[in-house]
Amino acid sequence: MQTPEIVPEFLAPLENHTVIQGRDAVFTCVVNHLQSYKVAWIKSDSRAILAIHTHLVAHNPRLAVTHNGHNAWKLMISNVQLNDSGTYMCQVNTEPMLSLMGHMDVVVPPDIIDNTSDGLVAHEGGNIRLRCDATGLPEPNVTWKREDGRSIVLREAGQKKNVDKYDVKTLELNGVLRQEMGTYLCIASNGIPPTISKRYSVQVQFQPSIKATNHVVGAPVNKDVVLQCTVEASPQAMNTWLTDSGEKILPSDKYSWTDRPLNDYSWEMNLTIRALQKSDFRGYVCSSENALGKAEAAVHLQELRDVFPTTTTSVVQKPPQQPHNNDLRPGRKKISGNTNGKGNRGRKHEQSRHQHQPSHPNSNADGDEDEPDLDVGLVPSIATQTIGQKGQRFSTERSLEHTEISIPSLWIPVDNSGQIPTSVGTYGWLFILLVRLVL
Numbered sequence: 001m002q003t004p005e006i007v008p009e010f011l012a013p014l015e016n017h018t019v020i021q022g023r024d025a026v027f028t029c030v031v032n033h034l035q036s037y038k039v040a041w042i043k044s045d046s047r048a049i050l051a052i053h054t055h056l057v058a059h060n061p062r063l064a065v066t067h068n069g070h071n072a073w074k075l076m077i078s079n080v081q082l083n084d085s086g087t088y089m090c091q092v093n094t095e096p097m098l099s100l101m102g103h104m105d106v107v108v109p110p111d112i113i114d115n116t117s118d119g120l121v122a123h124e125g126g127n128i129r130l131r132c133d134a135t136g137l138p139e140p141n142v143t144w145k146r147e148d149g150r151s152i153v154l155r156e157a158g159q160k161k162n163v164d165k166y167d168v169k170t171l172e173l174n175g176v177l178r179q180e181m182g183t184y185l186c187i188a189s190n191g192i193p194p195t196i197s198k199r200y201s202v203q204v205q206f207q208p209s210i211k212a213t214n215h216v217v218g219a220p221v222n223k224d225v226v227l228q229c230t231v232e233a234s235p236q237a238m239n240t241w242l243t244d245s246g247e248k249i250l251p252s253d254k255y256s257w258t259d260r261p262l263n264d265y266s267w268e269m270n271l272t273i274r275a276l277q278k279s280d281f282r283g284y285v286c287s288s289e290n291a292l293g294k295a296e297a298a299v300h301l302q303e304l305r306d307v308f309p310t311t312t313t314s315v316v317q318k319p320p321q322q323p324h325n326n327d328l329r330p331g332r333k334k335i336s337g338n339t340n341g342k343g344n345r346g347r348k349h350e351q352s353r354h355q356h357q358p359s360h361p362n363s364n365a366d367g368d369e370d371e372p373d374l375d376v377g378l379v380p381s382i383a384t385q386t387i388g389q390k391g392q393r394f395s396t397e398r399s400l401e402h403t404e405i406s407i408p409s410l411w412i413p414v415d416n417s418g419q420i421p422t423s424v425g426t427y428g429w430l431f432i433l434l435v436r437l438v439l
Contacts (some may be wrong), residue, residue: 006033008092011071014102019080020192021108021137027075029090029100034071037092041065041075044087044101050075082106082137110140110188112198122176124206130171132186132198140188144171147183147199178204178234178265204265207293208233210286218304221276227299229269229286230262237290241271244283244298278303 011030041050051065085106092098113133134140144166151162181204189195213228241249260268
């Protein structure tokens with residue numbers, strides 16, 4: 001009796017691959033009971049035989065075949081390219097033929113074609129057109145964003161719209177303003193890493209504009225002072241400081257100046273003048289100039305004088321006053337004796353008459369208006385008088401024989417003639433008058 005022939009069989013299907021261009025791919029074909037039969041690798045779409053058993057047929061240095069000595073045959077493709085995409089077949093030369101097929105897709109990460117867009121520079125109010133072409137498989141999606149995170153301003157048919165991102169290959173910037181200059185990003189992505197981007201620098205040109213932080217600056221002699229201006233210009237301007245006579249100020253031990261950038265088109269100009277002298281109190285000019293124009297701003301430096309210097313004033317004790325004979329305040333002794341020849345009855349009548357008479361805060365018992373009396377204690381005291389309502393005067397006492405009062409200094413601006421300028425204003429005059437009254 002004849003034994004039936006054992007035929008080869010595949011133990012697993014041939015896998016499918018999606019490979020990024022430039023990477024490697026491996027197909028594995030597992031066959032049992034191969035016996036004397038052979039395994040061949042064929043690219044189905046081109047009918048090209050790549051390898052038979054362990055012998056490489058195709059003249060392609062990126063291809064290789066291996067056998068593990070048992071039942072596994074492998075086709076290895078290194079540095080995969082787009083033309084490697086397609087269907088691959090593992091075939092056994094039996095009758096009829098046995099075969100398995102697997103598919104390989106090659107994908108390509110996005111790439112941006114390195115071309116230079118036209119019109120990256122425009123005058124303020126002009127138009128700029130940015131174009132970004134990207135390649136890849138599948139076809140990439142192109143998105144525009146601003147590098148600083150600000151919105152993209154779109155103007156079309158008289159309408160203005162701000163967007164965070166814009167999906168289009170060509171970006172039209174119409175009527176651009178200085179605030180819209182900066183770096184724009186073209187971002188290309190197709191789901192295959194890595195995502196790629198390219199920077200486009202947009203320049204908006206305009207003539208300088210300049211503004212003084214303070215038009216009038218006051219400072220005392222022998223002090224340092226900083227004068228400040230803010231300038232906007234594109235392209236970047238040449239910034240200088242001048243005196244009011246047109247003399248250019250150069251860096252020295254007396255003067256130093258710096259330009260601090262605020263953004264793509266703004267700078268802060270700072271002029272430091274050290275150890276101020278009388279001759280330094282004058283006008284100064286901050287100037288900015290580029291190819292499109294020139295701008296200037298004036299700053300006047302004036303002296304501050306101490307018109308209320310710190311002084312020490314001595315206040316001497318006021319001699320104690322003798323109490324009036326008819327002082328009826330608590331703690332006073334009433335002077336005894338017959339008044340105007342009257343007896344006790346007369347005194348009682350006099351007291352009764354005074355009790356029914358209207359009192360006045362500044363009147364004594366005799367009806368004469370006079371300053372109020374001061375207590376005479378063991379410690380000498382001084383009195384200070386204050387004007388109250390309706391012309392009333394009242395006194396407070398402090399137990400001091402000798403007091404020194406320190407009057408604080410007050411700086412107010414004065415001009416070269418030593419007069420207070422009219423620029424002090426109404427509130428300034430009220431403040432000075434109040435200080436004079438208090439002191």
